[in-house]
Amino acid sequence: MSRLQHTSHGWAIAHNKAMILLVTPHQEVKSCREKFEAAIGEKLELAETLRQATERLRSSEYTVVVMDQSLADCEPLEAEAVLQHAGTALPVQVNFAISDSARVIRELRAAVGRRQREERVLQEAAQRALSSELREPITAMLLSCELAMEVPNVPSAAAEQIRSVHRLARTLRTKLTAS
Numbered sequence: 001m002s003r004l005q006h007t008s009h010g011w012a013i014a015h016n017k018a019m020i021l022l023v024t025p026h027q028e029v030k031s032c033r034e035k036f037e038a039a040i041g042e043k044l045e046l047a048e049t050l051r052q053a054t055e056r057l058r059s060s061e062y063t064v065v066v067m068d069q070s071l072a073d074c075e076p077l078e079a080e081a082v083l084q085h086a087g088t089a090l091p092v093q094v095n096f097a098i099s100d101s102a103r104v105i106r107e108l109r110a111a112v113g114r115r116q117r118e119e120r121v122l123q124e125a126a127q128r129a130l131s132s133e134l135r136e137p138i139t140a141m142l143l144s145c146e147l148a149m150e151v152p153n154v155p156s157a158a159a160e161q162i163r164s165v166h167r168l169a170r171t172l173r174t175k176l177t178a179s
Contacts, residue, residue: 019043019060020108021089023053023082024068029096029104039105042112050078057085064111066104069095090115131176138176141169 020040024030025048037044042063047053050071057065065086072079072093083091092111094104145166149159 019045019062020064020066020112021045021047021053021056021062022066023047023050023071024066024096025049025071026068026096029068032101032104035101036105036108040108040112042108050075050082053082054078054085057082057087057089061087062089063115064092064108065089066092066094066108066111069093070097090118134172134176138169138173142166142173145169 020042022029022033022036022044024046030046030048033044033046045056045060045062047056050067053065053067056062065082067079067082090111092107094107096104099107145162148154148162149166154162
């Protein structure tokens with residue numbers, strides 16, 4: 001789960017600990033939960049059925065949803081419901097009947113890495129869009145303040161307010177060009 005947070009370098013996406021939803025009825029896979037969490041460094045939640053997975057997806061946000069291929073094949077409508085409720089979670093299907101834990105770990109690492117790269121790209125695009133969108137209004141604000149400061153006989157309280165707005169606009173421009 002991510003949220004927008006202001007840092008000293010501008011706005012950034014703050015990452016909470018990622019959560020992966022693992023959907024499988026196989027007891028052998030569920031018994032490997034701690035091994036998966038240790039290998040990947042992410043919290044893993046389990047759902048035994050696709051219906052349970054859909055309910056969890058309605059109430060929590062996940063970075064990756066790993067579905068057992070056998071469940072998806074047996075219950076295609078329920079699998080579709082899981083995908084519809086996955087939100088921004090990256091869906092991955094694994095055939096646990098033929099996949100060993102090393103392969104599952106590789107799949108999970110790849111999915112988490114892909115999700116993190118996508119978030120970085122989206123964050124950079126959002127920063128560029130925000131910077132581009134605000135550049136012209138800030139320039140207009142700076143010019144207006146400079147013109148207002150040149151007006152003769154402006155009361156000192158108003159002149160101080162204009163200088164204050166001018167300083168704020170310069171600070172904003174500096175922050176936008178830095179990000």
